[in-house]
Amino acid sequence: MQISLQQIKPVFLEAEKIERSEIWNKNLLWKKAAHLHIVAPSGSGKTSLIHFLYQIRQGYSGTLSFDNRDVKSLDANEMAAYRAAKISIVFQDLRLFPDHTVWQNITIKRQLNPYQEKDTIAEMADKLGISNKLDRLARECSYGEQQRIAIIRALQQPFDFILLDEPFSHLDTANRNKALELITTEAQKREASIILADLEKVDGFETNQLYHL
Amino acid sequence: MQKQPQQNSSRAKNQPSGIASFLEQPGHRFSRLLSFTGLAIGAWLLLSALQVSINVSQLLQEKNPGKDGFDYLPVTKLITNENMGSDNRFTPSEIIALKQKPFLEDVAPLQSNQFKTRASAGDLIPFSTELFLESIRKDFIDSAPSSFHWEPGQVEVPVILAADFLEMYNVFATTQDLPQFSEKSIGAVSFILECYGPGGMVPFKGRIVGVSDRINSVLVPENFLQWANQKLGNVTQAPVSRVYIKTKDANNTSLLQYLESNNYRVNKDRTKFGRIKQVLQAVVTGMASFAVLILLLAIMLFAFYLQLMIARSKENLQRLKMLGYAPKALARAVSGKWIPVYAGVIITALCFTQLLQWYFSRFSIAGKDKLPVWVHPAVPVLAILLLVICVSVNRFMVSKSLRKIGN
Numbered sequence: 001m002q003i004s005l006q007q008i009k010p011v012f013l014e015a016e017k018i019e020r021s022e023i024w025n026k027n028l029l030w031k032k033a034a035h036l037h038i039v040a041p042s043g044s045g046k047t048s049l050i051h052f053l054y055q056i057r058q059g060y061s062g063t064l065s066f067d068n069r070d071v072k073s074l075d076a077n078e079m080a081a082y083r084a085a086k087i088s089i090v091f092q093d094l095r096l097f098p099d100h101t102v103w104q105n106i107t108i109k110r111q112l113n114p115y116q117e118k119d120t121i122a123e124m125a126d127k128l129g130i131s132n133k134l135d136r137l138a139r140e141c142s143y144g145e146q147q148r149i150a151i152i153r154a155l156q157q158p159f160d161f162i163l164l165d166e167p168f169s170h171l172d173t174a175n176r177n178k179a180l181e182l183i184t185t186e187a188q189k190r191e192a193s194i195i196l197a198d199l200e201k202v203d204g205f206e207t208n209q210l211y212h213l
Numbered sequence: 214m215q216k217q218p219q220q221n222s223s224r225a226k227n228q229p230s231g232i233a234s235f236l237e238q239p240g241h242r243f244s245r246l247l248s249f250t251g252l253a254i255g256a257w258l259l260l261s262a263l264q265v266s267i268n269v270s271q272l273l274q275e276k277n278p279g280k281d282g283f284d285y286l287p288v289t290k291l292i293t294n295e296n297m298g299s300d301n302r303f304t305p306s307e308i309i310a311l312k313q314k315p316f317l318e319d320v321a322p323l324q325s326n327q328f329k330t331r332a333s334a335g336d337l338i339p340f341s342t343e344l345f346l347e348s349i350r351k352d353f354i355d356s357a358p359s360s361f362h363w364e365p366g367q368v369e370v371p372v373i374l375a376a377d378f379l380e381m382y383n384v385f386a387t388t389q390d391l392p393q394f395s396e397k398s399i400g401a402v403s404f405i406l407e408c409y410g411p412g413g414m415v416p417f418k419g420r421i422v423g424v425s426d427r428i429n430s431v432l433v434p435e436n437f438l439q440w441a442n443q444k445l446g447n448v449t450q451a452p453v454s455r456v457y458i459k460t461k462d463a464n465n466t467s468l469l470q471y472l473e474s475n476n477y478r479v480n481k482d483r484t485k486f487g488r489i490k491q492v493l494q495a496v497v498t499g500m501a502s503f504a505v506l507i508l509l510l511a512i513m514l515f516a517f518y519l520q521l522m523i524a525r526s527k528e529n530l531q532r533l534k535m536l537g538y539a540p541k542a543l544a545r546a547v548s549g550k551w552i553p554v555y556a557g558v559i560i561t562a563l564c565f566t567q568l569l570q571w572y573f574s575r576f577s578i579a580g581k582d583k584l585p586v587w588v589h590p591a592v593p594v595l596a597i598l599l600l601v602i603c604v605s606v607n608r609f610m611v612s613k614s615l616r617k618i619g620n
């Protein structure tokens with residue numbers, strides 16, 4: 001899979017910000033097996049870009065294409081197929097199911113399109129230090145724990161691109177490094193690209209391309 | 214380090230998973246129960262209506278008296294006080310209209326004599342009577358032998374007599390010192406048949422070659438009557454007062470309705486089961502309509518319940534769509550959850566219909582006939598169709614609601 005951005009710019013963003021950006025209003029082509037790091041202060045449209053790429057918002061001009069096909073022409077079922085097999089995501093606001101257990105939150109993604117054995121859930125949870133939370137309701141976990149749940153959930157499926165929107169904002173350095181290592185390893189297994197958007201450059205993330213939004 | 218997560222995960226594995234656990238059940242248990250009860254009653258009434266309709270048709274089909282699978286009925290125009298003075302004979306267009314009806318296999322007019330006829334037995338038996346003659350297509354006569362044939366110039370005219378007339382003669386013969394005849398022996402008797410009219414008088418020799426149970430008349434070959442009408446009565450096209458209809462089912466309600474609406478008269482005894490059938494079909498139709506109404510209400514009630522469930526689970530469904538669950542798969546999961554319940558309800562209705570059929574099959578109905586023990590194959594087919602309709606309507610309603618909730 002490849003993602004192409006042609007003159008994409010949000011309709012709501014000031015012209016001055018768009019002019020300074022290395023992504024907005026530019027022509028870009030992103031392929032598999034790359035580490036792309038997008039750095040920008042608040043209000044530059046990081047989350048908007050991630051939402052455009054994941055197609056849960058469409059307030060932009062220009063053309064965004066998956067495999068040379070304008071994503072606006074994809075119907076809901078076609079887009080669902082991309083989300084199930086080609087693009088995974090960690091939302092900034094996580095979007096967990098608060099009234100379901102951690103286990104249910106993770107397995108609901110795995111059931112859709114399982115990539116690896118069920119036991120790896122426990123291994124990942126152990127690695128990120130939440131193995132004792134699997135039976136708890138998601139809303140009973142701290143925000144940092146919820147971030148790690150969202151990361152493990154995103155790694156349950158096959159993908160060519162994984163979109164990360166400030167995924168470590170509530171993690172300490174040690175946990176951030178563990179999470180980053182896990183994500184990098186899983187992306188390597190799939191020969192997938194990581195698109196990591198954050199306020200500042202994330203230490204330890206080896207990038208092929210750094211963009212200032 | 215490794216042991217802890219495994220213990221946790223095995224505990225966690227026992228938790229319910231799948232989309233079903235992400236759907237919130239509205240608390241309206243009563244409306245759900247009402248919907249399924251309605252569905253069960255409606256399905257049972259509809260399946261029973263179909264079975265009763267099949268039973269009635271089968272019972273009345275067996276009442277069909279026709280040999281060779283057909284009924285032959287004489288039809289005349291109904292004479293009332295209002296139309297007594299007018300011409301109550303069939304016009305050619307009326308006969309053509311009758312022939313075109315799908316419930317009739319064939320129609321044949323009865324031609325009558327347009328001249329006078331007298332029959333006498335000569336000196337042997339002191340018997341003489343004015344007579345009427347009629348003719349009809351040979352294939353409508355149940356007992357026409359090969360000798361029922363006449364050529365111009367032939368003196369002997371073959372006659373087929375109604376069995377009822379022979380019976381009446383035999384009753385009359387005993388009181389008048391006349392000889393009685395059996396169906397076989399009457400063929401040996403010949404009589405003088407004097408035909409006369411404006412065209413003159415021609416004597417013929419009549420011979421009874423057959424007795425008909427079907428046609429109440431004195432029948433002669435068609436070409437003889439045409440010749441005599443033209444020669445003696447000076448009439449080329451004889452008017453038709455009576456037609457015979459050939460039908461597979463004299464109790465066909467469409468046939469009876471058509472005859473009634475055109476003021477045609479038919480032997481009521483031959484079609485009495487048709488009239489019962491008309492009443493029963495009206496009852497069954499009413500029952501089926503009521504069943505469909507109940508079914509519609511039940512399906513609608515459940516559709517509202519599903520919509521309520523979708524509205525309550527809106528946030529979860531949006532998130533599932535966001536995670537990559539296709540709207541089609543979600544619709545399948547949401548509506549599919551109820552397929553076993555629908556199937557259970559409709560199978561229960563089918564079982565009750567079967568139970569009812571078995572109960573009625575134990576009794577004799579209308580004399581000697583017994584109903585089959587098992588329901589007709591059309592009944593389970595209708596049950597499957599009902600299930601497909603219910604599931605499809607649900608799937609459609611759910612898909613529509615899911616499209617509305619967005620990403």
